[in-house]
Amino acid sequence: MPDEVTPGSIAWLRASVARFSNGPDHVRRRALAVDALAPVDADSLQHKAFERTCRLTAGLDVVDVMATIARPVPVGVLAEALGLPDVSADVVPVAAAYHPHVTPDAAAEAALGRLIAACGGPGERTAARIGLxxxxxxxxxxxxxxxxxxxxxxxxxxxxxxxxxxxxxxxDVTVPLTGTPFGAGPRACPGSRHAEALATGVLEALRGFRLTERETTWVAAPNLRMPAVLQVARSRPAGGLC
Ligand code: HEM
Structure with a gap:
């Protein structure tokens, strides 16, 4: 790790996860992430994502999907499966500051401090769990x-x-992923099955909703194609699929 990196900072996280490591560091850190995910059962993630989405949307006629469901539900369910409390409110700002071209703000640094404490203190194992x-x-x-x-x-x-x-x-090197949404080779996403299960659970719970008149907007980053704001409204009575 470079000397100038402050332990527990966003720079420390980047310097400690598989994602931005190379050679033997990448192999060792990736193994920590893969080992942490290994006991997590995909069917249970799907079921819990469905239930959590039902709980969060109960009583709501209009739902801002990206802010209230699409980030907090998968992260909260995965955190629980990793034996952690629901740290989704802290993961969101850290995720926004994670990439090396972003300058982290004080809120992201503070959120990471809380995540490190929740994951058992600084170290590569903690970095691997936060990385997931x-x-x-x-x-x-x-x-x-x-x-x-x-x-x-x-x-x-x-x-x-x-x-x-x-x-x-x-x-920083940019590698196109055309046709391989989860990457390929020794860096391929180790969470693809888990992500599919989480997405399936959430989408099942949102089957009773339709788009509203509010225009769907898209994230501006050139390497991402995903909604920034996606608003839906209930088109079946509450309690239908949930
Ligand atoms: C439960 C959800 C997920 C988890 C736990 C997860 C975890 C990870 C981890 C730890 C890595 C770093 C692997 C390494 O450097 O060796 C990674 C890489 C990657 N993930 Fe995921 N991921 C998830 C969801 C997704 C989704 C939904 C997508 C896209 C559809 C995705 C696409 C990728 C890609 C493309 C890489 C490779 C990056 C590269 O080659 O540099 N991941 N993921």
């Missing part, structure tokens, strides 16, 4: 947002992550 939650956050939200938009409009569902950024020799 952060990697799951925006990408799974994109999967959910794109599939929901597609199912409600009849248009094809687009791939949420169009390109991935890696850090090689201190430089």
């Amino acid at each position: 939650l952060v990697q799951a956050c925006d990408a799974t939200a994109g999967l959910i947002g794109n599939r929901l938009f597609a199912s409600l409009t009849g248009k094809p569902a687009e791939q949420p992550v169009l390109a991935t950024r890696r850090r090689i020799g201190g430089e």
Whole structure:
């Protein structure tokens, strides 16, 4: 790890996760993430994501999907499966500050401090668990947002992550992902089954909803294709599918 990295900072997280590591560091840190995910049962994630979405939408006629469901539900359910409390409110700002081209703000640094404490203090194992939650956050939200938009409009569902950024020799390198939404090779996403299960559970619970008049807007980042705001309204009586 570079000397100038403050332990417990966002820079520390980047320097400690598989995602931005190379060589033996990548192999060791990826194994920590894969081992942490191994006992997590995909069917149980799907069921819990369905139940949590039902709970959050109960009594609501209009739902802002990206803010209230697509990020908090998968992250909260995955955190619980990893033996953590619901840390989704802290994962969201850390995920927004995670990539090396972003300058983290004080809120993201504070959120990471709380996540580190919840995960058992600084170390590579903690970084691996936080890495899983952060990697799951925006990408799974994109999967959910794109599939929901597609199912409600009849248009094809687009791939949420169009390109991935890696850090090689201190430089950011962009690698296109055309046709491989979960990547490929030794860096392929280790959470693809879990992400599919979480998305399926959420989408089942949203089957009674339709698009509202509010225009769907899209995230501006060139490597992402996912809604920024996607609003739906209940079209069946509450309690239908849930
Ligand atoms: C439960 C949800 C998820 C978890 C826990 C997860 C976890 C991870 C982790 C730990 C990595 C780093 C692997 C490494 O560097 O060796 C990764 C990479 C990746 N993930 Fe996921 N992920 C999730 C959801 C998704 C979704 C929904 C997508 C896109 C549809 C996605 C696309 C990718 C891609 C493309 C990479 C490779 C990045 C690269 O090659 O640099 N992930 N994921």
